Amino acid sequence: xxxxxxxxxxxxxxxxxxxxxxxxxxxxxxxxxxxxxxxxxxxxxxxxxxxxxxxxxxxxxxxxxxxxxxxxxxxxxxxxxxxxxxxxxxxxxxxxxxxxxxxxxxxxxxxxxxxxxxxxxxxxxxxxxxxxxxxxxxxxxxxxxxxxxxxxxxxxxxxxxxxxxxxxxxxxxxxxxxxxxxxxxxxxxxxxxxxxxxxxxxxxxxxxxxxxxxx
Amino acid sequence: xxxxxxxxxxxxxxxxxxxxxxxxxxxxxxxxxxxxxxxxxxxxxxxxxxxxxxxxxxxxxxxxxxxxxxxxxxxxxxxxxxxxxxxxxxxxxxxxxxxxxxxxxxxxxxxxxxxxxxxxxxxxxxxxxxxxxxxxxxxxxxxxxxxxxxxxxxxxxxxxxxxxxxxxxxxxxxxxxxxxxxxxxxxxxxxxxxxxxxxxxxxxxxxxxxxxxxxxxxxxxxxxxxxxxxxxxxxxxxxxxxxxxxxxxxxxxxxx
Numbered sequence: 001x002x003x004x005x006x007x008x009x010x011x012x013x014x015x016x017x018x019x020x021x022x023x024x025x026x027x028x029x030x031x032x033x034x035x036x037x038x039x040x041x042x043x044x045x046x047x048x049x050x051x052x053x054x055x056x057x058x059x060x061x062x063x064x065x066x067x068x069x070x071x072x073x074x075x076x077x078x079x080x081x082x083x084x085x086x087x088x089x090x091x092x093x094x095x096x097x098x099x100x101x102x103x104x105x106x107x108x109x110x111x112x113x114x115x116x117x118x119x120x121x122x123x124x125x126x127x128x129x130x131x132x133x134x135x136x137x138x139x140x141x142x143x144x145x146x147x148x149x150x151x152x153x154x155x156x157x158x159x160x161x162x163x164x165x166x167x168x169x170x171x172x173x174x175x176x177x178x179x180x181x182x183x184x185x186x187x188x189x190x191x192x193x194x195x196x197x198x199x200x201x202x203x204x205x206x207x208x209x210x211x212x213x214x215x
Numbered sequence: 216x217x218x219x220x221x222x223x224x225x226x227x228x229x230x231x232x233x234x235x236x237x238x239x240x241x242x243x244x245x246x247x248x249x250x251x252x253x254x255x256x257x258x259x260x261x262x263x264x265x266x267x268x269x270x271x272x273x274x275x276x277x278x279x280x281x282x283x284x285x286x287x288x289x290x291x292x293x294x295x296x297x298x299x300x301x302x303x304x305x306x307x308x309x310x311x312x313x314x315x316x317x318x319x320x321x322x323x324x325x326x327x328x329x330x331x332x333x334x335x336x337x338x339x340x341x342x343x344x345x346x347x348x349x350x351x352x353x354x355x356x357x358x359x360x361x362x363x364x365x366x367x368x369x370x371x372x373x374x375x376x377x378x379x380x381x382x383x384x385x386x387x388x389x390x391x392x393x394x395x396x397x398x399x400x401x402x403x404x405x406x407x408x409x410x411x412x413x414x415x416x417x418x419x420x421x422x423x424x425x426x427x428x429x430x431x432x433x434x435x436x437x438x439x440x441x442x443x444x445x446x447x448x449x450x451x452x453x454x455x456x457x458x459x460x461x462x463x464x465x466x467x468x469x470x471x
Contacts, residue, residue: 113314115314116316118310118314119308119310119314119315119373120316120328121271121303122269122303122306122307122377123303123304123327123328123332123376123377123380124303124304124328124380125300125332126300127296129331133331134316138316138317138318141318
């Protein structure tokens with residue numbers, strides 16, 4: 001194993017790791033927005049809105065994220081959507097992650113005891129006040145860990161955008177293989193950096209979970 | 216339009232789940248300051264009737280009136296929401312499983328609804344919460360979380376939470392059924408205190424002794440109908456209906 005080479009290219013990988021982190025943060029943010037909207041739709045009192053929410057989840061969980069990225073990035077221009085690779089990556093992965101988060105968030109909300117909603121409505125709170133003051137604060141606490149799992153998956157999924165040449169960690173590894181012919185070292189280095197990112201994220205999620213848990 | 220001279224008036228209440236009829240044409244009047252107990256085995260429809268009063272379980276037929284206003288008015292969704300929220304502010308409800316908000320302190324549990332719904336400041340709402348908690352003997356636990364309380368204490372906080380909205384009517388849905396026997400009395404004491412203050416109450420209960428001691432009137436329900444109704448000393452001690460006698464006999468056997 002060529003340790004010396006790994007040390008030499010390490011700074012470039014580190015820079016790429018920051019792109020992966022940025023990609024993950026933006027994707028997670030967009031995913032969370034999509035997830036909240038999706039879950040709201042899935043729980044709407046209007047059947048058409050519930051249907052749209054369910055369709056969103058089926059479509060984006062039912063097809064490979066890579067195909068979704070390809071359609072957006074390569075197919076987009078054909079229907080008038082011009083995005084650079086990074087934008088396409090964030091939007092494609094964000095919408096995809098949102099479909100998974102929709103189900104996570106919906107699960108968290110419906111797991112809150114029915115009596116909580118009843119107690120709040122009985123006091124005279126509106127639907128929205130009940131959701132905002134009683135249901136969501138409890139669901140949010142329950143959701144830290146499951147959304148942490150979504151986050152873990154999403155970080156690993158950012159590797160897919162190498163296929164549309166976003167210069168993140170995986171793409172950088174591939175590029176250096178082209179010039180060094182050392183796939184083992186290059187992918188190993190990328191893998192270690194992914195692991196560090198995911199480990200740190202996991203610790204952060206566990207910390208947040210402890211902090212917000214009721215008693 | 217018919218006149219509504221009673222404080223609470225339930226007219227021809229009917230409720231079905233598909234083919235299953237759980238309330239069959241029930242009418243009931245309650246006067247201001249009266250305390251009415253509803254007894255009956257599980258599945259008799261007594262909780263459903265109670266939950267129909269604040270429209271938590273909407274009726275499929277019939278009307279509920281409170282103080283001259285129809286609770287279950289037929290209105291477009293938006294207007295209905297506004298109407299029912301206003302009505303519910305006047306109807307306190309206490310549940311078997313307390314349903315305290317676990318993410319809020321005792322104070323916040325009690326102060327939240329007044330803070331949101333009444334035109335009062337945060338300080339005033341907190342003051343109101345303290346008063347109500349004092350009333351149920353829970354003032355010293357004001358900064359605790361529900362998980363740090365016993366069942367009896369939780370239920371007393373739940374009562375304070377309902378009272379903080381200054382309701383005209385209180386509904387109790389088996390308020391002591393989930394409590395350990397030694398904790399029942401403290402909740403009963405609070406309910407007795409409310410009775411002495413002439414709060415109008417409708418109480419669904421399994422406790423015949425308690426019903427006998429606080430209720431002005433007791434209803435025995437079975438299979439969605441009111442089988443027998445009258446003063447507690449008649450319904451509980453000298454019932455005229457065979458079904459009531461059977462229920463009470465089984466109940467005493469079960470309790471002993």
